[in-house]
């Protein structure tokens with residue numbers, strides 16, 4: 528199978544919503560994969576954070592860690608393709624290093640990163656007014672919940688609330704984290720100090736890092752300090 532036909536397979540698999548992994552092939556193909564990492568039959572797919580761009584690296588098994596130079600090449604290619612913000616794009620890096628790009632049902636062979644493709648390059652960071660309204664409203668909800676918890680006695684057990692000592696989140700200094708905290712005897716994140724205060728003055732139970740209550744408290748504290756420059760480690 529040529530690198531191009533393998534790429535087409537990858538594209539077909541992606542178009543069907545499936546993740547293409549070399550190991551999914553059957554029969555003689557599976558034997559070829561076991562033959563070694565230099566085998567062009569194997570491939571590993573790496574997705575960009577937007578889940579719309581994928582690079583299929585041929586000659587690397589699905590469970591194989593890539594060498595630093597290869598991993599950097601994949602990262603660079605994904606970032607290069609991120610110029611086409613909203614598009615779903617797949618690229619393959621063949622064992623022969625030839626890059627093929629599949630976008631909008633078209634195939635661009637011998638692609639060189641940086642080269643421009645006849646695809647509209649979407650601009651980053653320009654959400655529509657509707658998106659902005661939705662995101663702002665979602666954030667406002669979380670901040671409002673944090674505000675409520677900060678002023679409530681429900682996260683502790685003794686009737687004390689955060690706001691009794693920190694009105695309007697004063698003296699919480701979120702911008703100084705991470706920093707070494709002597710009480711904790713370690714470098715602490717804001718959430719560690721929030722939990723410390725939940726345990727100590729409030730006599731409550733520490734919250735897990737992904738607890739929506741902890742996220743809301745952090746969102747409220749940080750929103751009160753919007754515009755303050757970050758100063759990690761400041762005492």
Ligand code: HEC
Pocket residue numbers: 677682687688689690691692693698699700701703717720721724725728729744
């Ligand atoms: C009884 C008063 C009191 C209550 C109630 C209280 N704190 Fe504190 N909090 C303090 C004091 C005093 C410090 C300073 C400790 C230090 O920096 O060594 C502090 C420190 C902090 C810090 C770190 C500030 C910094 O400068 O780094 C954060 C964040 C914080 N509190 C959040 C909270 C939260 C969230 C709550 C509610 C869960 C809360 N506190 C409840 C008294 C209180």
